[in-house]
Amino acid sequence: MKQIFPTQTHAKCYHCGENCELESVSFDNKKFCCQGCKLVYEVLAENDLCEYYQLETSPGKSQKERSKLKNRFDYLDDPEVSRKLLDFQNDQESHITFYIPLIHCASCIWLLENLFQINSAILGSRVDFVKKKAQIKFLHDKISLKEVVSLLSTLGYEPKINLSDLDHNSKSTIDRRILTKLGVAGFCFGNMMLFSMPEYFSEAELLGEGFKGLFDYLNVVLSLPIVFYAASDYYLSAWNAVRQRKMNMDVPIVLGIIAFFFYSLWEIFSQGNAGYMDSLGGLLFFLLLGKVYQQKTFATLEFDRDYKAYFPIAVTRMAKEMEEVIPLVKLQVGDVVLVRDEELIPADSLLLSEFANIDYSFVTGEEVPVPKRKGELIYAGGRQKGDAVLLTIQKAPSQSYLTDLWNNESFEKSNKRLLEPLANRISGVFTWTVLTIAVVAFVFWIGKDVSIAVKAFTTVLIVACPCALSMSTPFTLGNTLRIFGKGKFYLKNASVVERLALVDTLVFDKTGTLTDPAIASIEYFGVALSAESKSIIKGMVERSTHPLSNRINLWLGKVDPIKLGKVQEIKGAGILAEYKDQEFRLGSKDFTGSNEQILSKVGNHVFFSLEGIALGQFHIQSGLREGAPEVVKSLSCDFELHVLSGDQAHEKVTLGQQLSNEIRFNFNQSPVDKLNYLKELNSMGKNTMMLGDGLNDSGALQESQVGIAITDRVSHFSPASDAILDVESFDKIPSFLAFAKDSRLIIKTSFGLSFLYNILGLSLAVQGLLSPVFCAILMPLSSISVVVFTTLATNYMGIRKGLIYQNKQ
């Protein structure tokens, strides 16, 4: 039977669009879900900025959870802090760039760029939507930095300021040199093409001799910026390679440029011929285009973050019963600090309050919060869960356990075995072959005709210049990078693709990577638990630090523990407690003497008994990430799999059952253990890929050939890595790896294609038959066909792997 409920339409909050529940607020005939949302509307209405609500419907973010602490920006009054945060300052104006993660729609841009209408001391602001940054210019005599930040916060756009923001004093300027070079090369190449046109057609004679000479000289002039400016990176890279007695792709390129330039000069000035200057211009233009294409970066992501980006910039210090917010750098040993719910422990310290519940999952990988008691040492990096606690600082933030770890030498230097790109290995063989052919052609002709000998020698070098060859790599990798990006897998740079293709050993972190602490489940079967027995269990598990106890503790929630007579924890068995002269046991099946059936196969079981009589059992399952078993299964055929965990080994058996028995599990791994584990694998000659999510994996991520950080919010903090993977795409890992292999295959195939062009060109060049027209056609044709081939091939493979969706919805 169907029961009909009166349909209740919830009014939606005008500001944030959430359903207004009981405590909704009405204002101006509009409903708001909370006071915070109403406040934002009030401010906007008062300043005539309600267009904010017309650009998008309910563009705001709910203000329910916003911090109401008024003094939390006090640290911005500190002149040293503000000096370091500001981009620019003169007598009147200050400029500052904030990172505002909340920027998400057109309304956000509009409002943030209209800040000057709210406060006239703000001169203007500019939003970079993609980077989620806003630059604000203000008159610092009329409005302080703190007031600017609290204004933003009032509007619901609180900027995120981290400790690392204080660090880069020299604001990084975007490197635009390569674009400049491309612009210059494009200008020269285009004009040279025009001046060379008459040469390609027999109509040249119509113009008369004077023009031909002029055009050739103009080409020489236009080639100068290309040879001496646009190509400068190639000289440097080739020179470095030669000095280290290595070969890279740039060596044959530079040989080609030199041959092109000097042979053309000789032709133009002594022979009165046209030379190959236009082809030289085309070559550089296409090469630079490839470089720009390959340099796709994900502007919102940062791959090199260290612990400082994780730390807050300020802490609440208690001084003479008064709270004050001070910058973290001013924190001293002996200070008493207040840490609220979800706040980070800033430095190693002693607990002053009775209890604390610290979540170390990000630092150690232990997924259950650890209860701490008065007087215990708490390490920096943990997150307090629950009520605010007081701590005394034992060590300066820069010397705490976490930062020590970070400053450990092995963490710092990235000693990746540098994998030689495919192109470099080929170019060694390539260069020597070309030189040999050139010399042979020269020797062959020298007896018959010296001028043909010289021509054959130089044209071999010219035509062999690996334009198409060197273009196949950047365009394939660049496109692969973009396809990965569409699948929410963001690589630091193109060289990661090549490394990814060679991976044969995968190492997973457990907590947060294979498992998701949020979906860990606990079920209880048996005699229903009365409030009293709940209190008894609470009293027992509170005394224990075993992860399973912690989890049951969490599951019980806010139950007051009963004062128990005697509590004893027996390692590896369980907990024994006395209450009202009765013996309660909580633990393994044998320990409790339970003869109950184990009801389900997977997960951990904890039994609860009274005087040897079983009362019930808890089933605790670590929450495997959705799709994790399938991913592991499909990977286990092709790769060697390892799992590293900071947790204890109690889940080993169940994890093995759920995932795959071929995985090698390693528990109780400290961050340094993880690092050493990877080192060992590397020294065995394996190509390793590490997937991890927390600070505890950062060493291992650095050490592995490819370190991938998994995160659910890509723009949030993630440890330094080669790539960032959105949790949503976790199930696509096998496709990503297969696709990386495909793109390596595509590079090889396109090498084959460009070799064909080279053989064609060389066969003409050794006969001394190469003409400028032929060169001008062959060069762009080979380059463009290689680019088209790699682009189509990568897209095709991407579609087949399901990484590109043809129909966008």
Place this chain on the structure above:
Amino acid sequence: MEVIFLLIGISLLLAGTFLFLFLRAMKDGQFDDDYTPSVRILFENQPKKSIKDQPKKTKSYE
């Protein structure tokens, strides 16, 4: 035919101007953010109300 000398000069000058404009635009950061301007252009410039000029009642936020 001598006019071609002049035309070449003009064409080079023109192309050079474009190069200069491109380089200047790049220095100003026009190519750094290629998304936001596309949104910004759709905002209407509402006429500022004259009431605005009056001293605003100052209200301290938070």
